[in-house]
Amino acid sequence: MSDKTPIIELRKVDKSFGPIDVLHEISLKVHEGEVLCLLGDNGAGKSTLIKTLAGVHAPTRGEILMDGNPVSFARPKDAQEAGIATVHQFGGTFPLMSIGRSFFAGVEPTKGFGPFRVYDRKKANEIAVKAVQDFGITRIDDGDRLVGGLSGGERQSLAIARAVHFGARVLILDEPTAALGVKQAAHVLRIVNEAKRRGLAVIFITHQVMHAMAVGDHFAVLIRGAIAADFRKGEKSREEIADLMAGGESMADLEANIEGYMETHEGHPPAPAR
Amino acid sequence: MNTIRQFLRRPEAASVISLVGIIAFYVIFGGVELGTLFGAASWVNFAANLGIVAVPVGILMIGGYIDISIGAMIPAGSMTIAILSGYYGLPIWVGILGTLALGAVVGLVNGILTTRTTVPSLIITLATLVVMQGIVLSGAKLLTGAASVSLTSPEWAKAMFGSLIGSSHQVVILWWLVLTAIFAFVIHKTRYGNWVYAMGGDIVSARNAGVPTAKLTIALFMLSAMSAAFVGMCGAIQFNSAQVSGGMGYIFNTIVSIVVGGVLLTGGFGSVVGIFFGTLTFAVVSQGIYFTDIDRNWSSLIIGVMLLVAVAMNESFRKLALRAGPKRKRQAT
Numbered sequence: 001m002s003d004k005t006p007i008i009e010l011r012k013v014d015k016s017f018g019p020i021d022v023l024h025e026i027s028l029k030v031h032e033g034e035v036l037c038l039l040g041d042n043g044a045g046k047s048t049l050i051k052t053l054a055g056v057h058a059p060t061r062g063e064i065l066m067d068g069n070p071v072s073f074a075r076p077k078d079a080q081e082a083g084i085a086t087v088h089q090f091g092g093t094f095p096l097m098s099i100g101r102s103f104f105a106g107v108e109p110t111k112g113f114g115p116f117r118v119y120d121r122k123k124a125n126e127i128a129v130k131a132v133q134d135f136g137i138t139r140i141d142d143g144d145r146l147v148g149g150l151s152g153g154e155r156q157s158l159a160i161a162r163a164v165h166f167g168a169r170v171l172i173l174d175e176p177t178a179a180l181g182v183k184q185a186a187h188v189l190r191i192v193n194e195a196k197r198r199g200l201a202v203i204f205i206t207h208q209v210m211h212a213m214a215v216g217d218h219f220a221v222l223i224r225g226a227i228a229a230d231f232r233k234g235e236k237s238r239e240e241i242a243d244l245m246a247g248g249e250s251m252a253d254l255e256a257n258i259e260g261y262m263e264t265h266e267g268h269p270p271a272p273a274r
Numbered sequence: 275m276n277t278i279r280q281f282l283r284r285p286e287a288a289s290v291i292s293l294v295g296i297i298a299f300y301v302i303f304g305g306v307e308l309g310t311l312f313g314a315a316s317w318v319n320f321a322a323n324l325g326i327v328a329v330p331v332g333i334l335m336i337g338g339y340i341d342i343s344i345g346a347m348i349p350a351g352s353m354t355i356a357i358l359s360g361y362y363g364l365p366i367w368v369g370i371l372g373t374l375a376l377g378a379v380v381g382l383v384n385g386i387l388t389t390r391t392t393v394p395s396l397i398i399t400l401a402t403l404v405v406m407q408g409i410v411l412s413g414a415k416l417l418t419g420a421a422s423v424s425l426t427s428p429e430w431a432k433a434m435f436g437s438l439i440g441s442s443h444q445v446v447i448l449w450w451l452v453l454t455a456i457f458a459f460v461i462h463k464t465r466y467g468n469w470v471y472a473m474g475g476d477i478v479s480a481r482n483a484g485v486p487t488a489k490l491t492i493a494l495f496m497l498s499a500m501s502a503a504f505v506g507m508c509g510a511i512q513f514n515s516a517q518v519s520g521g522m523g524y525i526f527n528t529i530v531s532i533v534v535g536g537v538l539l540t541g542g543f544g545s546v547v548g549i550f551f552g553t554l555t556f557a558v559v560s561q562g563i564y565f566t567d568i569d570r571n572w573s574s575l576i577i578g579v580m581l582l583v584a585v586a587m588n589e590s591f592r593k594l595a596l597r598a599g600p601k602r603k604r605q606a607t
Contacts, residue, residue: 094475105472106484108465
């Protein structure tokens with residue numbers, strides 16, 4: 001494992017907005033065919049980390065390496081061209097556009113020449129439907145359907161299939177299962193496994209420990225902008241991870257209560273013991 | 275049955291139904307003879323002038339923005355050509371180019387302000403609407419000393435922009451049909467159209483997908499301001515004079531036409547064909563009433579009711595469109 005060069009690596013990345021330090025010395029590695037689960041409660045700095053990876057923010061200090069070479073992204077587009085694709089919670093697709101049209105938004109296939117270059121609807125629909133079906137979503141068979149008519153899981157799958165089709169090597173999934181029901185979430189998790197099987201490096205952001213355990217090879221827990229724990233699959237139990245996310249590293253006696261407390265208190269951890 | 279279902283899923287469905295409904299209403303309750311109505315020029319002329327503005331403004335609305343400064347751009351367009359080619363006696367082509375250039379500049383300003391700030395385009399174009407009214411009024415007073423300027427155009431300009439076909443139909447009808455066809459082609463058949471829909475659907479995703487949203491927005495604003503200036507220019511050539519007032523009615527008339535035509539006010543949905551039929555419907559309601567036994571004061575009421583009915587239809591048809599596509603076989607459960 002360690003002799004291979006990771007597709008993407010962060011070395012001591014700091015990010016500050018003016019006087020406020022959001023990320024502290026983040027170091028992470030993701031290899032091909034590997035899923036890194038980034039866990040953390042709201043406000044832990046997950047979004048800032050994603051945005052730094054996706055080229056929205058430049059790191060204040062530290063460096064990002066792809067295939068061992070340092071890279072810097074001035075714009076999100078640079079990151080995309082380097083093969084880093086971000087899929088957001090709601091799929092980032094256009095509800096009132098057809099599957100084919102939204103799949104190819106910005107990079108439409110055309111036919112004809114000169115001023116009569118027309119959008120090739122048939123080709124777009126065929127490619128889009130095939131790309132989604134290859135990911136195991138066989139229910140999508142008509143590229144003219146509107147995206148808004150798909151379920152949340154199908155929309156996520158469409159967005160992931162789109163990213164992979166356009167050459168993504170690093171897939172950042174920003175809470176893809178947060179807004180979904182159990183069945184739909186399972187759907188998305190299967191897609192994540194498929195992406196992994198195809199050799200992509202996946203960064204899966206979530207605060208649902210169960211979902212992380214289902215697909216993750218490698219876990220990093222983010223607390224207040226720093227990596228509080230970094231471990232591989234099987235090294236920690238579900239309870240330990242949930243406990244870490246809640247910020248109570250050594251409160252073994254609270255372990256059992258924390259999850260129950262968080263569930264009934266909108267995800268907030270209990271106040272520290274005095 | 276399947277064809278009807280597919281038709282109902284299209285954005286223009288409600289506008290076509292509204293048009294047929296209005297004509298039927300006038301025939302049944304207003305005693306209109308269809309031959310007289312279709313032979314009449316008044317509503318077609320009205321639709322053409324409105325339509326040349328409504329199509330680009332409607333496309334802008336599909337892209338997620340609105341432009342109400344067109345209300346000032348119509349008199350601005352007619353005053354520009356009248357001042358340049360009428361008052362100063364410059365060649366007519368200078369006036370034409372000057373008019374279109376003014377439209378391009380105002381559209382550019384609208385577009386740049388919209389893309390560089392987070393102020394809604396309604397407010398930005400409201401500001402440019404008022405600013406342009408001021409510029410046109412004081413500019414005309416300053417340069418010519420009058421609020422009305424006469425214009426004599428050479429034959430060819432008259433023939434192209436301001437003549438009558440068959441003694442009653444304005445030549446702008448041809449411009450309307452040609453421009454609508456070009457816009458329909460670009461919006462529905464080329465990639466640029468896809469960009470407009472993507473931008474109206476979700477501008478951040480569109481930008482991330484590689485759509486040049488800022489350039490596209492500026493281009494759309496320029497098109498709408500130039501079209502409004504063009505309509506004003508044709509009016510000045512047609513009637514040999516230009517006034518500083520007028521044009522304000524166009525603001526609401528275009529919005530009604532566009533919304534009846536099935537464009538979603540928040541962007542991302544609609545069609546050029548729909549806007550075309552929406553404009554026709556609006557023209558038939560407001561001008562066709564003169565051919566009926568109905569007192570014409572009722573026309574605003576009819577327009578209001580029609581707007582509500584059309585919007586309600588649009589809502590339900592859009593829901594229908596969002597459901598499964600035509601090819602999907604759904605077993606009843």
